[in-house]
Amino acid sequence: MFSSRVSVAAAAAAALLAVVGAGTAATAAPAPLASRIHDGSFETPRAPVNFFTSYFPGQFMGSWYVSGGAVDLIGAGTWQAAEGDQSIDLNARGAVSQTFTTNVGTTYTVTYSLAGNPYDLPALKTGEALIDGQRFQEFSFDVTGKTYGNMGYVRRQFTFVATGTTTTLTFAGTMSATAANGAVIDDVCVEARGNLAELRRRISTQTPYRANEPGGPSPTGAGRRAPARSGPQGSLHHRPACATPR
Numbered sequence: 001m002f003s004s005r006v007s008v009a010a011a012a013a014a015a016l017l018a019v020v021g022a023g024t025a026a027t028a029a030p031a032p033l034a035s036r037i038h039d040g041s042f043e044t045p046r047a048p049v050n051f052f053t054s055y056f057p058g059q060f061m062g063s064w065y066v067s068g069g070a071v072d073l074i075g076a077g078t079w080q081a082a083e084g085d086q087s088i089d090l091n092a093r094g095a096v097s098q099t100f101t102t103n104v105g106t107t108y109t110v111t112y113s114l115a116g117n118p119y120d121l122p123a124l125k126t127g128e129a130l131i132d133g134q135r136f137q138e139f140s141f142d143v144t145g146k147t148y149g150n151m152g153y154v155r156r157q158f159t160f161v162a163t164g165t166t167t168t169l170t171f172a173g174t175m176s177a178t179a180a181n182g183a184v185i186d187d188v189c190v191e192a193r194g195n196l197a198e199l200r201r202r203i204s205t206q207t208p209y210r211a212n213e214p215g216g217p218s219p220t221g222a223g224r225r226a227p228a229r230s231g232p233q234g235s236l237h238h239r240p241a242c243a244t245p246r
Helices: 196-205
Strands: 016-018 025-027 052-055 064-068 071-074 087-089 095-101 106-116 124-131 134-142 154-161 166-173 183-195
Touching (some): 124 154, 134 183
Antiparallel strands (some): 016 025, 052 071, 124 166
């Protein structure tokens, strides 16, 4: 079926390290936050270089489980990957899932890179992201003008609040059953963003700073650090990659 195949934001945590002596402070090197997802860039197992391996329902593709249709693991050199050198093609109705541990009540952000197999029609590749079988986001990608060397990945994200101690994330194609090629997924991250109830409790118990109080904000804003700017949306390798959980 090579009619085609050429088929959580993992932000860096910057910790401020106080250095005693000479009255100076140094910033520690950024440490990547651990993604809840294992192998979000689909690097294991290895597909043949410049080719692909198809997986079918009931099979494991490394840390991912094929839960529907047929999914192609695209090998290095076949086309541009968003992270690493492999990605997956969901084809028409393919679906992959992974279950990971979560804390009840905690908000998680799912981010991933989306493109489409540019080989043939229809140009609009569609799919959906599900949490525990519930649709959380529908996605589509138009491959018009895209090539194997310039896939045009875009970054997508959504959030969910965990309701159990484990959660299953699924990416599924929603193309016509007759379609041979579909949406391409790569660089999946899932990161905890905090427990909303706990955050509200902490905010309600904090004492606000007064202007000009030591450690408080200046009324003129002097001395405030400008917020960090993220890289261009959808651009390759402009953000720290998710760390694999250990």
